[in-house]
Amino acid sequence: MDLPVMPPVKPMLAKPVARIPPGMQYEAKWDGFRAIVFRDGPELEIGSRTGKPLTRYFPELAAALLDRLPARCVVDGEVVIARNGRLDFDALSERIHPAASRVRTLAERTPASFVAFDLLALADVALVDTPLTERRKLLTAALEGVRAPVHLAPATTDAELAQTWFQQYEGAGLDGVIAKPLDLRYRQNERLMFKIKHERTADCVVAGYRLHKSGPIVGSLLLGLYDDGGVLQHVGVCAAFSMRRRAELVEELAPLLMESAAGHPWAAWGDEAAHEESRMPGAPSRWSGKKDMSWVPLRPERVCEVAYDHMENGQRFRHTARFRTWRPDRTPDSCTFAQLEEPVRYDLADVLR
Incomplete structure (x- = not known):
């Protein structure tokens, strides 16, 4: 060439x-x-x-x-x-x-x-x-x-x-x-x-976090929404915190820490077959390779508002969401997919035409 x-x-x-x-x-x-x-x-x-x-x-x-x-x-x-x-x-x-x-x-x-x-x-x-x-x-x-x-x-x-x-x-x-x-x-x-x-907001359940690569501070928060059957589905993460804020989050979330994932909605996250039934963090993929996908389980009791651009197939945030604020006025079970705004369908063929 x-x-x-x-x-x-x-x-x-x-x-x-x-x-x-x-x-x-x-x-x-x-x-x-x-x-x-x-x-x-x-x-x-x-x-x-x-x-x-x-x-x-x-x-x-x-x-x-x-x-x-x-x-x-x-x-x-x-x-x-x-x-x-x-x-x-x-x-x-x-x-x-x-x-x-x-x-x-x-x-x-x-x-x-x-x-x-x-x-x-x-x-x-x-x-x-x-x-x-x-x-x-x-x-x-x-x-x-x-x-x-x-x-x-x-x-x-x-x-x-x-x-x-x-x-x-x-x-x-x-x-x-x-x-x-x-x-x-x-x-x-x-x-x-x-x-x-596009930017929209959603209220999500915080059900865990991953540690930052630099040490025992929060790297990203794991977010969930409840589906029509009452199952908490993993929809993505929010990150982009300052290093100071990452350390503060460890302290803020400490009361919600679980000793293990037993009893957590995503307890079966390590079972590859379980991911076919429900969306959970840590799904094995060729993208993650040998990357450590472990996470710290939290009782799913806190709600935060995040900003996002759009959903992939209506199931997960396409990109990393952005933390906006805690929502103490919202209960976790009120955080459902129903709150998400669906864009009006438009045929891709009309774009390319």
């Missing part, structure tokens, strides 16, 4: 802002695996955000990219999987599997797509120092008439339309909106773009 921009490349990033800024190019924020595709004739590599190749996990996508991309190019985009008209991150995560036979089976069952939104090189020309507006024109021309599963990401300079996308596209599983300065050059691993994400 001999391209004007060579792997590995770390993608340009975005920093969070509260509102959609004016005077920029706006795109949907995709919820998938960020990927930079390098194609040089018959050679193709799908690079991850960390620079490691993803190609072996998406054989069906690699074939489509060879068929549909220009002969020599470097394209920034997102690998996504859609099910039932919306993005499905869980299905995407399943693809990172060590067994090639499992990858092939999933490639047939839940094929992936690639959404292109930037162009770093075309033919023999590097475009990283070319302004965004020109890169977008070149990308649009290069992908004119492109067919699924390769897509050109919708983009606009109309801030009102971007606000409409922000509201509608969440129903298709998208994360929010990305705003890019019109004269932006491509800079690896720098937060020069802006991301505007």
Whole structure:
């Protein structure tokens, strides 16, 4: 492979802002695996955000990219999987599997797509120092008439339309909106773009915590919500505390400590089969590897309010939640999934169209 921009490349990033800024190019924020595709004739590599190749996990996508991309190019985009008209991150995560036979089976069952939104090189020309507006024109021309599963990401300079996308596209599983300065050059691993994400709050039961890697202080709080059957389901964690606050939390939660997990709603967390019946912390996965997933059980009697962006398949927080405050006025059994706001459904096909 001999391209004007060579792997590995770390993608340009975005920093969070509260509102959609004016005077920029706006795109949907995709919820998938960020990927930079390098194609040089018959050679193709799908690079991850960390620079490691993803190609072996998406054989069906690699074939489509060879068929549909220009002969020599470097394209920034997102690998996504859609099910039932919306993005499905869980299905995407399943693809990172060590067994090639499992990858092939999933490639047939839940094929992936690639959404292109930037162009770093075309033919023999590097475009990283070319302004965004020109890169977008070149990308649009290069992908004119492109067919699924390769897509050109919708983009606009109309801030009102971007606000409409922000509201509608969440129903298709998208994360929010990305705003890019019109004269932006491509800079690896720098937060020069802006991301505007949804934020909601929920009252959750605190049923345990994990220790911080630095010592006997709180690393993250384990959060739960009760389902319709009265079962406490693990929905995620909240973290991002100061070191002082982590130590204070140990003292605050000490009255709730249990000697063991016996009698706890998540007592069976170490049994892999039990995770098929209920969501509990510590589920074995290829992501955690040999990481210590043990946790400190608490009597599920305290409630806290957390902020979150969206739920994955209506079952768990997609990202780490943010602690807001304790809610002594709420009882644990009142913390149910019913409080969660469901976005209006929107078909992903309408986004990509």
